[in-house]
Amino acid sequence: MKRKELLACAALLLAAAIWGFAFVAQRVAINFLPSFFYNGVRFLLGGISMLPLLLFYHPKQNIAKKMTRPALLPGILAGLILFAASSLQQIGLEHTSSGEAGFITSLYIILVPLFGIFWGHRLRFVTLLSAVIAVLGMFLLSAKGGTILSPSNLFILLGAFFWAAQILIIDHYMQKTNMMHLALIQYFVCAFLSLGISLLFERVNPYHISGAMIPILYGGILSVGIAYTLQILGQRYAQPAHSAVMMGMESVFSALGGFLILGENLSMKGYIGCALMLMAILTSQYSLFRRAKKPTNLR
Incomplete structure (x- = not known):
């Protein structure tokens, strides 16, 4: 493996680790802040943290004028979907572990090719097999007390559908507009929608904001700004299959973070479910070893 490609894989793995541990930050934030307020603040901070990167790549351009043209409508659409996905995820995290949330959310990797049917793409056997394995794994991970899927995990699963839809929207527009x-x-749209809902329906204790400062900074600057930058740099040089495997490790890091930081533990049945879901995620990307197109994954 060439040095550039090795560094690219390292960048993608670091991005996956940041996103995985972000589930822990989101879980901690729940103890201090309402869901919509936290999401609004972290995406606003994340968008602001991306501005230096944008200025670095386009130092002499009028960014505001550029963004009002081809990227505006796609960005608004992607922002609406991002709002739905992140809201469902944050609400679901109120009553589930970081590890469970990470593995269920990662199912978007399988859902993307499944949704491709509606775009006229052929359903591959390996995709169908991955979906079956994932459903079995999710049952083992989520089934508790006779309930096949807890309400919290259902919210997170619905969020995974929106994450998949967001990726497809971005994939559709990636050749037509500037991705940055x-x-x-999309980050600013999501932020303003979240803060608007929070203003109408949530009560925020100003004294609790300081207690959630670390989750806010992590979720905004690291999870949105830095991790996205690492993804841009990594996918420029990494092989498609390597990119897919690195991104799939996000779920593993979410479970690791929950265990190390929050002391979360799963039953043996839960660990088997996680293993099956990780197997399904990696299996779904098998075809990338034989394809040249790079995967699109934007969080």
Whole structure:
């Protein structure tokens, strides 16, 4: 493996680790802040943290004018979907562990090719097999007390559908607009929607904001700004199959973070479910070893 590609894989793995541990930050934030307020603040901070990167790549351009053209409508659409996905995920995290949330969310990797049917793409056997394995794994991970899927995990699963839809929207527009402009717009749209809902329906204790400062900074600057930058740099040089495997490790890091930081533990049945879901995620990307197109994954 060439040095550039090795560094690219390392960047993608670090991005996956940041996103995985972000589930822990989100879980901690629940103890201090309402869901919509936290999401609004972290995506606003994440969007602001991306501005230096945008200025670095386009130092002499009028960024505001550029973003009002081809990236505006796609960015708004992606932002609406991001709002739905992140809201469902944060609400679901109120009553589930970081590890469970990470593995269930990672199912978007399988859902993307399944949704491709509606775009006229052929359903591959390996995708169908991955979906079956994932369903079995999710049952083992989530079934508790006679309930096949807890309400919290159902919220997170619905969120995974929106994460998949967001990726497909971005994939559709990636050749037609500047991806960094689109990303910035979608983060600000999500932030303003979240803060608007929070203003109408949530009560925020100002004294609790300081207690959630670390989750806010982590979820905004690291999870949105830095991790996204690492993804851009990593996918520029990494092989598609390597990119897919690195991104799939996000779920493993979410479970690891929950165990190390929050002391979360799963039953043996839960660990088997996680293993099956990780197997399904990696199996679904098998075809990338034989394809040249790079995967699109934007969080």
